[in-house]
Amino acid sequence: MIRKFSPTYSLAACLLTASTTAHAETRPCITPEENEAVVAYVMPDLIGALKTRCGPSLARGAFLTTRSAALQRKLEPQSDRAWPRARNAAQRFAGTSLPVEGRFEGVAKAALAPAAALAIAQGFDAEQCRIADRLLAELAPLPPENLAGVMALFLEVGIAENADVPFRVCDAAAR
Numbered sequence: 001m002i003r004k005f006s007p008t009y010s011l012a013a014c015l016l017t018a019s020t021t022a023h024a025e026t027r028p029c030i031t032p033e034e035n036e037a038v039v040a041y042v043m044p045d046l047i048g049a050l051k052t053r054c055g056p057s058l059a060r061g062a063f064l065t066t067r068s069a070a071l072q073r074k075l076e077p078q079s080d081r082a083w084p085r086a087r088n089a090a091q092r093f094a095g096t097s098l099p100v101e102g103r104f105e106g107v108a109k110a111a112l113a114p115a116a117a118l119a120i121a122q123g124f125d126a127e128q129c130r131i132a133d134r135l136l137a138e139l140a141p142l143p144p145e146n147l148a149g150v151m152a153l154f155l156e157v158g159i160a161e162n163a164d165v166p167f168r169v170c171d172a173a174a175r
Contacts, residue, residue, distance in 0.1 A: 027163070029170035030089045035156055037085035040148035042120075044072045044079050045113040047136065049121035054129030063137035064129075071140050078144040083109050092167075 030038070051064045058065055087105075090112070124132065139147050159165040 027166060027168045028092060029168050030092065032152065032156065032169055032171065034085055034089035035169045036148050036152040037082040038089050039152040039155060040075070040078050040082035040144070041086035042079075042113045042116050043148060043151065044075045045117035046120060047072050047075070049114075049117040050124065050129070050132055050136075053121040053124055054126075054133060057126040057129050058133055062133045063140070064133045067140065068136065071136065075144050075147070078148060079113070082148075089167075 047064070047068050051068045055062075055065045087108070139150060142150065156169040159168065
């Protein structure tokens with residue numbers, strides 16, 4: 001099951017990475033709006049997974065260990081609203097029809113973000129945890145839409161030339 005959803009796992013992992021490759025244009029495109037929807041959908045679960053992963057390595061009073069639950073609650077409604085567009089984008093860049101519609105939609109919606117978030121957070125080392133904690137502390141006061149927009153821009157920049165990510169963010173004309 002993890003293998004089937006691995007393209008989604010890669011999504012937010014690129015927030016802190018950027019490598020180059022000549023093969024970037026062979027990957028399918030998602031729109032900036034779809035990118036933002038995927039980020040908005042995954043963010044609450046990613047914050048929780050980062051708290052679990054990073055908490056032991058962070059300083060006392062760090063954002064993730066003291067205030068992340070409030071940010072998760074703030075982002076949940078937007079995550080729910082983002083699901084339909086995030087689902088469609090994930091299906092397209094996975095290159096297959098994921099079983100996320102009909103009677104399986106509730107299960108997929110409840111399982112996909114936590115699984116992706118856990119896989120992403122497991123890749124964070126102590127330094128990346130420190131940076132993520134600081135970044136989330138700075139962005140937490142933003143309205144949910146703006147926070148997702150900023151994180152989506154970071155992701156878009158980070159994946160532009162990263163062949164490990166199964167998609168690119170392209171405007172509608174480039175698709």
